[in-house]
Each structure stands twice: as C-alpha cells, then as structure tokens.
Amino acid sequence: MNKKVYKTLEYNKILDTLANHAASSEAKKRCLSIKPLTDIDKINYLLETTNDALNRIFRDSRISFVGVSNIxxxxxxxxxxxxxxxxxLLKISSLLEVAKRAKSYSRNEANSDEDSLTPLFDSLEPLTNLSDEIKRCIIGENEIADEASSTLSSIRKKIRGMNDKIHAQLMTIMNNSTTRSYLQDAVVTMRDGRYCLPVKAEHKAHVPGMVHDQSSTGSTLFIEPMAVVNLNNDLKKLFIAEEDEINVILQKLSEEVLSYSVAISTDYKVLVELDFIFAKAHLAKDYNGTKPILNTNGYINILKGRHPLLDQKKVVPINIHIGSDYKQLIVTGPNTGGKTVSLKTVGLLTLMGQAGLLIPASDRSELAIFKEIYADIGDEQSIEQSLSTFSSHMTNIVEILKHADSESLVLFDELCAGTDPTEGAALAIAILHKLLQYGSTAMATTHYSELKVYALTSDNVENACCEFDVETLSPTYRLLIGIPGKSNAFAISSKLGLSNNIIDDARSRIGQQDEAFEDLLADLENSRKTIEKERIEIANYKREIKTLKDQLETKKESIDAKKQKIIRDANEEALRILQEAKSLADTTIRNFHKYGKGVAPMSQMERERTALRQKMNDSEKKLSNVKKKKAVNNNIPKNLHIGDKVKVLSMNIIGTVHTLPNSRGDLQVQMGILRSNVNVSDLVLVKEDSTTFASKPISNSKKHSSGAGKIKMSKSANVSSEINLIGMTTDEAIAILDKYLDDAYIAHLSSVRIVHGKGTGALRKAVQAYLKRQKYIKSYHLGEFGEGDAGVTIAEFD
Incomplete structure (x- = not known):
C-alpha cells in the first residue's frame, strides 16, 4: 500500500499514539511499523487478539510490561x-519478574476464561528460582551481596578488618603532636586505592613514605606512610580476591542463565508480543474501539463512526455505508460542515481495521479489505515544483487513475476545485465515471451542483450531505446519505448582515435552472426533516410497544409459573389424599375381617364407624370451601328411590341411594362400606342388571337389612365360586385364599371350589389345614370324579 496515504489520512499520528502505550522498546518499534494487511484471516486474528486483550483490561484492569528489555x-x-x-543479569531477572506477573494475571479468576491470548500466556516460563537467585546475589547494578557466596563474605570480613587496622595506624600517626603540625588537614584520604595523609609540601622529608598525588597548587602532597605500606598491600590483595570471587559468582549465574536460554528467549518474544497487543487494546480503550466485521466484497458500513484524533467527547458520530447499492458517494454541503472529516474517517478507519486495530465505531460495523487506498485531500500546492493547487491535485489524480482498480478505495476532497467551475465540474464527472468503470469504491466531496445532478442521474452513485443549521449558522456534522447538500450561501450571508438588495441582485444573476435546483434541494431538505421527525416518533412507538410486549411476556411467564405451582401442589395433595384413603381402606378391611370373625364387640365397631364418619364429614367441609368447576350434568335423576344404583360423578364411584334427597337436593349414598353425603346434581342413574334387587322401594323399617343385602348381592355378582392356587407357594396361596374366602362368605356363596393340584400334596395339606381352622367353614372334602379328584377341595360355608 502506498505510504503517501498514511500521512494524508494521519495514520502515522495513530501509530505515534499507539507507541506511547507500549512499555518495551521492541514493542514501541513494532507499534510504529504497523502496516495495513490484505489477508483477511491474518487481520481477523490480529483483531481478535486485540479485542480479547481489551476484554481482559475491562475485567481485571491494567497489566504492566515495564521491565521487559532486549536480552x-x-x-x-x-x-x-x-x-x-x-x-x-538484573535485566534478565526483571524480564522473568514481568513473566511471573503476566502468568499470575492470566490465572486471575477474572481472566481464567480461554481466549486467543491463552496460548501466549501459557507459553511463559517465569523461572522463579533463577530470578530469585539473581536478586539474592546482586543488590544493584554495581553491588554484589555479601551472601552471594561464603568465600565473598569471608573476604569482605577481612577487608573490613584490614581497613580498621589501617585507620588505627594512621590515627596513631595523626595523634602525634609533631606529625600533626606537618599535615595540611587531620584527615585520612585515599589515592589509587591506598590510604594516604595530606602532608604540607615543605614537610615532605619529615613524613617518610610514598607520594601518590599532589594538590592542584602543589602545596599538599598525599603520602602513604611507610608504617601502612604493607597493610595497604594486604588490603589491595583482598580487593583483588574480592573481584576474582565476584567474577566467579557472575560466571556461575551466567552458566545458570545459559541452561535456560531457550525459555528466557521465548519469554522475551512472548512478552514483547503481549506488550504490543495490550498497547493496541489500551489505544482502543481510549476511543472506545470495537472489533469490525471484515469482508472482501468492497462493502463499508460504519455505524456511529468517530475520527480517533478528535476529542471523543465533542466529535459527532456518523453513519456511512458504501459499496453495496452504490460504489460512489458524492458528499456536498457548506464549508466547515464536516465533509472532509467524514472523508478522512472512512479512510482512516479502513487503514486501522486492515492493520488489526479496533475502530472507534459501534458494534457490527463492517469494513472492506482494499489492496490500495488512494486519497487526494488538503492543499497539495508545491512551490518547489512551481505547481498551482489545481496542478498539484491533478498530478496526484493522474497517478491514482493509473493504478486504481476494483480493489481500491479512492477518496477525493473538493475534486477538481481551483479552476473554472464549468470545466472543473465536467472534469470531475469524467474522473468519477472512469473510476466507476474500473469498479473502484470512491467517495468525493464537492461544491459543484453538476456533481449532485450526476449522482441523481447515474446508477451506482449516491448523494450525501453534511447537515447545516441555517438558524444558528452552524454545522451539525451529521452525514445524511441520499440527499444532496445545499450551499446555503444566500442564507448564511443574510444572517451575517449582508443587505437584502445585494442578495436579491445575486439571486437575479443565477440562472432559473440553478435556482430551481436549489429550491428542489430546499424542498428535499424540508421533506427529510419531516421524515426524520416521523422516524424518531416511530422509533419511540416501537420502543414503547417493545416495553409493553416485554411486560406482557414477563406477566405471562409469572402466570405460567404460578399455574405450574398450583398443578404441582394439587398433584401432591391428590397423592397425599390417595395414600391416606388407601391406608384408611386397608385399616377398614382389616377391622371388617376382625369384626366378621366375632373377635371384637359391636360397640368397638360402632366407635370405629363413628370415627370414620367424622373424618368423612371433615373432608366434606374442606371440600365445600373449595369452589370447583364441575362438568354440566345433563342426566340428573328426577325420581330417586332408596336402593337405586347411581354413579357419583365427582368420585367416579358406583353406589346405592341410602336416603331420599332433601329440599336442597342432598342425600346419602352407600358406596361399599362407606356412606357419603352428595347432591343429586352429582349423580346419574345406573341401569340394573338381573343380579340386583334394588329396583323397588322398601319400607323404612328394613333400610339397614336391605343395604346389607345389596352389598351381598353385589359381591355375589362379582366373586367367582372357584379359585386357582396352582403354582403358588403355601404362604402365597394361604394369604390369597384367606381374602377369597372372606369375599365369598360376604357374597353369601354356599360353597367354593379350591384348585390346588395334586403335585407333592403339600399345597393340598396346607389348604385343608387352613380350612379346618376357620369357624365359618362347615365342611370340606376332596373333589369327586368329574370335580377334579384329589387336585380340588370343595369347601362349604356354615
């Protein structure tokens, strides 16, 4: 891509700002050298990593890469x-510290989710042991710790002892009153690593020793007294030994670094890469950038785009789309209305997107991938080349036309301005038409009315304008696509105080066609404002409808939830009632068998019956408090008689009428051993079969006996006179036989036939032993020929 466009669209300023966000020198270099790419897969990867870094910043604040140096x-x-x-060594330790911080940052709970940066963070090796060892041995750039080695610690201990000896010896010399008079000052100094005394030059002979230096005036000599020469020699040796030991320590640390050189080199590369990515993310955070959607079909759709170099609090977002329904956009309107900013915004955001940078626009904005972006914007006048503004622009346009193709984005600011308007407009139309033939995507700003007409009458070309408020004489900076802009020269001049007679004279000097066209534009502008107002009202209505719809959905969900709860509670209550009824039925049957055998007094049976009746009444009272929607009964019996067989609809149970209905239609129905109060509206008559005898009314004096008779007749109609026990164990057979004989006895059967088979005879013996113990069995015997012989026992009831 041509580098000239970087300066024209101020892309380099974006890179300079980006570099300020990087910490390492290598990352800064990369920031300054970013070039737009054309491979959509590579660009998408760069955008994804930058977007993931931005998400991490929002989740867990900033990550610092300070301390990353080229190693x-x-x-x-x-x-x-x-x-x-x-x-x-300290730089390597610092690098490993940054790697440790980055590793910890990636393991933070807020950043634990995997994304495109996870592999980079995972590849870091902090090498904590190596970093800690370097910091333990090296305190500063010029200082090794005493604890770096035992040898170094011992040497430095000796050095401190030798220093003390030398100072003591020199203090003894200085304390001598005679010697003190020879000294310039009573201080100990050091020259060339050896301790000396400042002696007056004229007393040089009185202080024997080695002269190491003199003052600038020559009045003072720095003499090492003979008494400390040997001590200084010993100290010098200790300093040499210290230096040697330090070299040994540094060598050992260097060897340890060498063993991890591959990991350290990888850490450096990864940290520079992360520094570079997070710098892009921080830049995106500054202007609230988002990840654009890329395509290769030349379609641009920027939603609420903002120029990144303008104050984000003041810049007016623009919506602009081009490349789908039309390939060229002609932007018109007054000066300072934002035409050039719109032009630059499209070009700069396209460059940023192809460079892998997030763009200052709303989500779902789309950018096309162009192989070349050409821009002719600003004052191109060249004094050195003796070119006028028009000539300079035309030179640039000629170069653009030589290279533009279907994969190019071309941007013109004030196309063919600076020359005769008629010729300039014709030339501009010819240039745009040629680019249209090339298939290039183009955007141009202009004041020429001819270009507005060209956009109105040409396919694949669309008008746009930057809105201008004539009342306040200020632009709104909103880009309106589909409407050509009006120059507003007369209106602006009138507002600024130009006399009306001059304005009227100017109006008379323009052609009727031009005036009509300007009036048409004014009408279009008024229509646009009306449509815009209606659009806003419609949008408000839509929001209100959506709010109401959401409220209804929420209410419906609440009702559905309550409904499900009621059904669930009802099912649970029904299950509880069924379990309670089953338990009550089992208890009643056991008691019935017990009372039937005569082992309990009738008074106890009556108490049990009264308790059961009380429980049923309590249940009825509870049910009476619950309003239930009943099915309409179209077969309510009219003339009921005691003993009639009826079906209780609410219970789905067949019973017999025990009492006649009262004035409210309430009566008692006998259902097996249970008797319940029901309403006649809950009953339907059941046709009698030949086995029942309740079709005629009976006297009140025989109510109870008739009821018992009904139960027995019902039993006799349903209980078989034969039971088959073949294949059962003796325990199973006796349990089933016990219940069968009770039912048969209640049904008033005279005898029953028990089939047990011949087999080993064990089941037969068990059956007959059981029959022998029953008081209501009058006699039993094996079946005769034709009745089943020894495989059957005939039992007769008493």
Whole structure:
C-alpha cells in the first residue's frame, strides 16, 4: 500500500499514539511499523487478539510490561562462552519478574476464561528460582551481596578488618603532636586505592613514605606512610580476591542463565508480543474501539463512526455505508460542515481495521479489505515544483487513475476545485465515471451542483450531505446519505448582515435552472426533516410497544409459573389424599375381617364407624370451601328411590341411594362400606342388571337389612365360586385364599371350589389345614370324579 496515504489520512499520528502505550522498546518499534494487511484471516486474528486483550483490561484492569528489555545480545554472549555483568543479569531477572506477573494475571479468576491470548500466556516460563537467585546475589547494578557466596563474605570480613587496622595506624600517626603540625588537614584520604595523609609540601622529608598525588597548587602532597605500606598491600590483595570471587559468582549465574536460554528467549518474544497487543487494546480503550466485521466484497458500513484524533467527547458520530447499492458517494454541503472529516474517517478507519486495530465505531460495523487506498485531500500546492493547487491535485489524480482498480478505495476532497467551475465540474464527472468503470469504491466531496445532478442521474452513485443549521449558522456534522447538500450561501450571508438588495441582485444573476435546483434541494431538505421527525416518533412507538410486549411476556411467564405451582401442589395433595384413603381402606378391611370373625364387640365397631364418619364429614367441609368447576350434568335423576344404583360423578364411584334427597337436593349414598353425603346434581342413574334387587322401594323399617343385602348381592355378582392356587407357594396361596374366602362368605356363596393340584400334596395339606381352622367353614372334602379328584377341595360355608 502506498505510504503517501498514511500521512494524508494521519495514520502515522495513530501509530505515534499507539507507541506511547507500549512499555518495551521492541514493542514501541513494532507499534510504529504497523502496516495495513490484505489477508483477511491474518487481520481477523490480529483483531481478535486485540479485542480479547481489551476484554481482559475491562475485567481485571491494567497489566504492566515495564521491565521487559532486549536480552538477545546477553544470551548470545554467554552462548559463546562469555560472562554477564550485573546489569545484564538484573535485566534478565526483571524480564522473568514481568513473566511471573503476566502468568499470575492470566490465572486471575477474572481472566481464567480461554481466549486467543491463552496460548501466549501459557507459553511463559517465569523461572522463579533463577530470578530469585539473581536478586539474592546482586543488590544493584554495581553491588554484589555479601551472601552471594561464603568465600565473598569471608573476604569482605577481612577487608573490613584490614581497613580498621589501617585507620588505627594512621590515627596513631595523626595523634602525634609533631606529625600533626606537618599535615595540611587531620584527615585520612585515599589515592589509587591506598590510604594516604595530606602532608604540607615543605614537610615532605619529615613524613617518610610514598607520594601518590599532589594538590592542584602543589602545596599538599598525599603520602602513604611507610608504617601502612604493607597493610595497604594486604588490603589491595583482598580487593583483588574480592573481584576474582565476584567474577566467579557472575560466571556461575551466567552458566545458570545459559541452561535456560531457550525459555528466557521465548519469554522475551512472548512478552514483547503481549506488550504490543495490550498497547493496541489500551489505544482502543481510549476511543472506545470495537472489533469490525471484515469482508472482501468492497462493502463499508460504519455505524456511529468517530475520527480517533478528535476529542471523543465533542466529535459527532456518523453513519456511512458504501459499496453495496452504490460504489460512489458524492458528499456536498457548506464549508466547515464536516465533509472532509467524514472523508478522512472512512479512510482512516479502513487503514486501522486492515492493520488489526479496533475502530472507534459501534458494534457490527463492517469494513472492506482494499489492496490500495488512494486519497487526494488538503492543499497539495508545491512551490518547489512551481505547481498551482489545481496542478498539484491533478498530478496526484493522474497517478491514482493509473493504478486504481476494483480493489481500491479512492477518496477525493473538493475534486477538481481551483479552476473554472464549468470545466472543473465536467472534469470531475469524467474522473468519477472512469473510476466507476474500473469498479473502484470512491467517495468525493464537492461544491459543484453538476456533481449532485450526476449522482441523481447515474446508477451506482449516491448523494450525501453534511447537515447545516441555517438558524444558528452552524454545522451539525451529521452525514445524511441520499440527499444532496445545499450551499446555503444566500442564507448564511443574510444572517451575517449582508443587505437584502445585494442578495436579491445575486439571486437575479443565477440562472432559473440553478435556482430551481436549489429550491428542489430546499424542498428535499424540508421533506427529510419531516421524515426524520416521523422516524424518531416511530422509533419511540416501537420502543414503547417493545416495553409493553416485554411486560406482557414477563406477566405471562409469572402466570405460567404460578399455574405450574398450583398443578404441582394439587398433584401432591391428590397423592397425599390417595395414600391416606388407601391406608384408611386397608385399616377398614382389616377391622371388617376382625369384626366378621366375632373377635371384637359391636360397640368397638360402632366407635370405629363413628370415627370414620367424622373424618368423612371433615373432608366434606374442606371440600365445600373449595369452589370447583364441575362438568354440566345433563342426566340428573328426577325420581330417586332408596336402593337405586347411581354413579357419583365427582368420585367416579358406583353406589346405592341410602336416603331420599332433601329440599336442597342432598342425600346419602352407600358406596361399599362407606356412606357419603352428595347432591343429586352429582349423580346419574345406573341401569340394573338381573343380579340386583334394588329396583323397588322398601319400607323404612328394613333400610339397614336391605343395604346389607345389596352389598351381598353385589359381591355375589362379582366373586367367582372357584379359585386357582396352582403354582403358588403355601404362604402365597394361604394369604390369597384367606381374602377369597372372606369375599365369598360376604357374597353369601354356599360353597367354593379350591384348585390346588395334586403335585407333592403339600399345597393340598396346607389348604385343608387352613380350612379346618376357620369357624365359618362347615365342611370340606376332596373333589369327586368329574370335580377334579384329589387336585380340588370343595369347601362349604356354615
């Protein structure tokens, strides 16, 4: 891509701002050298990593890469056998500290979700042990810790002792009153690493020793007294030993670094990459950037786009789309209305998107991938080349026309301005028409009315304008697509105080066609404002409807939830009632068998019956408090008689009428051993079969016996006179036989036939032993020939 467009669209300023967000020098270099790409997959990856970094920043604040230094030279030196100095080792330790921080940052709960940056963070090796060892041994760039090695600690201890001896010896010399008079000052100084005394030059002979230096005036000599020469020699040796030990320590640390050189080199590369990515993310955060959707079909759809170099609090967002329904956009309107800013915004955001930078626009904005972006914007006048503004622009346009194609974005600001308006307009139309033939996507600003007509009458070309408020004489900076702009020269001049007679004279000097066209534009502008107002009202109505719809949905969900709860509670209550009824039925049957055998007094049975009746009455009272929607009964019996067989609809149980209905239609119905109060509206008559005898009314004196008779007749109609026990164990058979004989006895059968088979005879013996113990069994015997022989026992009831 041509580099001239970077300066024209101020892309370089974006890179300068980006570099300020990077911490390492290598990342800063990368920021300044970003070039727009044309491979959509690579661009999407760059955008994804930047967007993921921005998400991490929003979740867990900032990550610092301060401390990342280029260590490739140091690693190269130790690879060829060299040793690192303290500064280089501290830089490596600092690098590993940054790697440790970055690793911890990625493991933070807020950043634990995997994204495109996860592999980079995972590849970091903090090498904490190595970093801690370097910091333990090296305190500063020029200082090694005493604890770096036991040898160094011992040497430094000796040095401190030797210093004390030398100072003591020199203090003894200085305390001598005679010697003190020879000294310039009573202080100990050091020259060339050896302790000396400042002696007056004229007393040089009185202080024997070695002269190491003199003052600038020559009046003072720095003499090492003979008494401390040997001590200074010993101290010098200790300093040499210390230096040697420090070299040994640095060599050991360098060897340890060498063993991890690959991991350290990887850490450096990864940290620079992360520094670079997070710098892009921080830049995006500054202007609230988003990830654009890319395409290769030349379609641009920027939603609420903002120029990134303008004050984000003041800049007016623009919506602009081009490349789908039309390939060229002609932007017109008054000066300072925002035409050039709109032009630059499209070009700059396209460059940023292809460079992998998030753009200052709303989500779902779309950008096209162009191989070349050309721009002719601003004052191109060249004094050196003796070119006028028009000539300079035309030179640039000629170059653009030589290279533009269907994969190019071309931007013109005031196309063919600076020359005769008639010729300039014709030339501008010809240039745009040629680009249309090339298939290039183009956007141009102009004041020429001819270009407005060209956009209105040409396919693949659309008008646009930057809105201007004539009342306040100020632009709104809103870009309106589909409407040509009006120059508003007369209106602006009138507002600024130009006399009406001059304005009227000017109006008379323009052609009727031009005036009509301007009036048409004014009408279009008024229509646009009306439509815009109605659109806003419609949008408000839509929002209100959506709010109401959401409220209804919420209410419906609440009702559905309550409904489900009621059904669930009802099912649970029904289950509880069924379980209670089953338990009550089981207890009643057991008691019935017990009372039937005569082992309990009738008074106890009556108490049980009264308790059961009380429980049923309580249940009826509860049910009476609950309003239920009943099915309409179209077969309400009219003339009921005691003993009639009826079906209780609410219980789905068949019973017999025990009492006649009262004035409210309430009566008692006998259902098996239970008797319940029901309403006649809950009953339907059941046709009698030949086995029942309740079709005629009976006297009140025989109510109870008739009821018992009904139960027995019902039993006799349903209980078989034979039971088959073949295949059962003796325990199973006796349990079933016990219940069967009770039912048969209640049904008033005279005898029953028990089939047990011949087999081993064990089941037969068990059956007959059981029959022998029953008081209501009058006799039993094996079946005769034709009745089943020894495989059947005939039992007769008493």
């Amino acid at each position: 490739h030279g140091s690693l190269k030196r130790i690879e060829i056998g060299g040793s690192l100095n303290t500064t280089e």
